[in-house]
Amino acid sequence: xxxxxxxxxxxxxxxxxxxxxxxxxxxxxxxxxxxxxxxxxxxxxxxxxxxxxxxxxxxxxxxxxxxxxxxxxxxxxxxxxxxxxxxxxxxxxxxxxxxxxxxxxxxxxxxxxxxxxxxxxxxxxxxxxxxxxxxxxxxxxxxxxxxxxxxxxxxxxxxxxxxxxxxxxxxxxxxxxxxxxxxxxxxxxxxxxxxxxxxxxxxxxxxxxxxxxxxxxxx
Amino acid sequence: xxxxxxxxxxxxxxxxxxxxxxxxxxxxxxxxxxxxxxxxxxxxxxxxxxxxxxxxxxxxxxxxxxxxxxxxxxxxxxxxxxxxxxxxxxxxxxxxxxxxxxxxxxxxxxxxxxxxxxxxxxxxxxxxxxxxxxxxxxxxxxxxxxxxxxxxxxxxxxxxxxxxxxxxxxxxxxxxxxxxxxxxxxxxxxxxxxxxxxxxxxxxxxxxxxxxxxxxxxx
DNA sequence: TATAAAATTTAGGTTTGTCTAAAAATTAAT
DNA sequence: ATTAATTTTTAGACAAACCTAAATTTTATA
Ligand SMILES: [Mn+2]
Ligand SMILES: [Mn+2]
Ligand SMILES: [Mn+2]
Ligand SMILES: [Mn+2]
Numbered sequence: 001x002x003x004x005x006x007x008x009x010x011x012x013x014x015x016x017x018x019x020x021x022x023x024x025x026x027x028x029x030x031x032x033x034x035x036x037x038x039x040x041x042x043x044x045x046x047x048x049x050x051x052x053x054x055x056x057x058x059x060x061x062x063x064x065x066x067x068x069x070x071x072x073x074x075x076x077x078x079x080x081x082x083x084x085x086x087x088x089x090x091x092x093x094x095x096x097x098x099x100x101x102x103x104x105x106x107x108x109x110x111x112x113x114x115x116x117x118x119x120x121x122x123x124x125x126x127x128x129x130x131x132x133x134x135x136x137x138x139x140x141x142x143x144x145x146x147x148x149x150x151x152x153x154x155x156x157x158x159x160x161x162x163x164x165x166x167x168x169x170x171x172x173x174x175x176x177x178x179x180x181x182x183x184x185x186x187x188x189x190x191x192x193x194x195x196x197x198x199x200x201x202x203x204x205x206x207x208x209x210x211x212x213x214x215x216x217x218x219x
Numbered sequence: 220x221x222x223x224x225x226x227x228x229x230x231x232x233x234x235x236x237x238x239x240x241x242x243x244x245x246x247x248x249x250x251x252x253x254x255x256x257x258x259x260x261x262x263x264x265x266x267x268x269x270x271x272x273x274x275x276x277x278x279x280x281x282x283x284x285x286x287x288x289x290x291x292x293x294x295x296x297x298x299x300x301x302x303x304x305x306x307x308x309x310x311x312x313x314x315x316x317x318x319x320x321x322x323x324x325x326x327x328x329x330x331x332x333x334x335x336x337x338x339x340x341x342x343x344x345x346x347x348x349x350x351x352x353x354x355x356x357x358x359x360x361x362x363x364x365x366x367x368x369x370x371x372x373x374x375x376x377x378x379x380x381x382x383x384x385x386x387x388x389x390x391x392x393x394x395x396x397x398x399x400x401x402x403x404x405x406x407x408x409x410x411x412x413x414x415x416x417x418x419x420x421x422x423x424x425x426x427x428x429x430x431x432x433x434x435x436x437x438x
Numbered sequence: 439t440a441t442a443a444a445a446t447t448t449a450g451g452t453t454t455g456t457c458t459a460a461a462a463a464t465t466a467a468t
Numbered sequence: 469a470t471t472a473a474t475t476t477t478t479a480g481a482c483a484a485a486c487c488t489a490a491a492t493t494t495t496a497t498a
Contacts, residue, residue: 003485035487038486039487042484058492090333099325103322106321111318256477257479258455276476277463
């Protein structure tokens with residue numbers, strides 16, 4: 001039996017380990033979980049006891065195979081629920097995270113596979129993040145940060161790195177939702193801001209920060 | 220802020236109060252919640268503290284207006300999720316209760332009203348139980364227990380009193396799902412068992428127990 | 439290498455929700 | 469009206485998950 005809190009910690013450790021190859025530190029986990037280092041240490045002992053992580057005092061942690069499976073299953077649930085909320089209930093992509101954060105913990109035998117079927121086996125969630133399949137296999141997509149494009153290159157929006165509602169709402173306003181096409185016209189050396197043109201002929205100037213948080217696929 | 224446990228107690232008290240007009244007793248709540256009387260007493264103090272129930276030591280409890288609203292909202296959520304699981308995900312009516320028991324606690328601003336819209340504003344759940352609307356208003360239906368029919372009367376199945384998977388699966392086997400038509404042919408005085416005929420001409424003999432747990436609408 | 443800074447763990451405590459066993463109050467039965 | 473049975477509450481504990489403050493260990497710096 002794995003509690004909601006334990007599941008959330010495993011997911012946090014998974015996310016940290018995705019970015020950095022080395023063991024996840026107590027502080028990094030505390031930051032991700034928005035809690036204190038002391039609380040994290042408490043939990044790490046419990047997770048190690050259950051063989052969900054390898055934990056060496058003062059040395060950080062890594063997920064075991066089992067811990068990694070639990071985290072992957074949780075991410076699958078989270079993202080499938082997000083697809084449901086957007087595709088079926090009509091929420092926008094900036095509204096669904098907190099709901100999915102709760103729904104991911106609902107457990108039942110066939111629930112997620114049935115939901116997956118109902119949704120048509122989506123491979124990516126509303127933020128462009130890949131959804132692992134029932135066996136835990138991931139889809140990968142050829143994508144780069146908008147900031148790495150060279151002037152003249154055309155691309156389509158495939159995802160975001162920053163998932164904050166503020167950023168997502170700003171992208172909505174700019175019309176840069178998933179699938180939106182664009183062409184990089186110019187990068188201003190002064191502040192690395194980007195001038196882009198959309199298929200409908202609009203020209204936008206995007207900050208360096210936007211460029212570093214928007215994934216695109218070069219076409 | 221109301222916890223999951225508190226919500227469940229309020230729902231239990233609501234259910235007990237539906238059947239009996241008087242105050243719900245500690246033992247009745249303990250039975251409904253499958254816990255001990257001592258745990259119930261603990262919780263009753265907390266709920267009274269939050270003005271969700273009127274509680275007098277040794278005298279049982281009644282929901283306040285606010286407590287009743289919380290319970291009604293919870294039942295609405297539970298039953299809408301059950302409709303979702305059956306209508307959209309293809310679960311059968313005997314599989315959905317435990318899942319809905321978890322889903323009912325997911326909280327978010329528009330979630331339930333959007334789900335309601337997505338489902339087409341259903342008035343009854345997969346077990347024939349009424350779904351209160353967003354303002355807490357209940358639909359009522361003219362229905363009686365099958366056991367009260369007189370020979371020669373025709374009726375259609377509208378709901379169940381016993382919600383156990385065993386009973387629901389037995390009804391599936393008999394073809395007595397929601398909406399199924401039937402005619403009472405005969406009641407055997409010896410054990411009050413019932414001989415009924417279905418529209419397709421089959422004849423069934425149903426025990427007194429079945430008759431007392433199946434709601435029908437006389438046609 | 440000694441010292442300072444940062445990271446991590448431990449110690450001790452709180453809240454929620456649960457339990458068993460014992461005490462108290464209510465209700466039923468003689 | 470007593471006594472017996474039942475119901476309910478209290479007392480005392482426990483586990484999960486969190487906290488703050490203090491101690492310890494590791495890492496960085498002079
Ligand atoms: Mn999310
Ligand atoms: Mn997402
Ligand atoms: Mn149910
Ligand atoms: Mn139901």
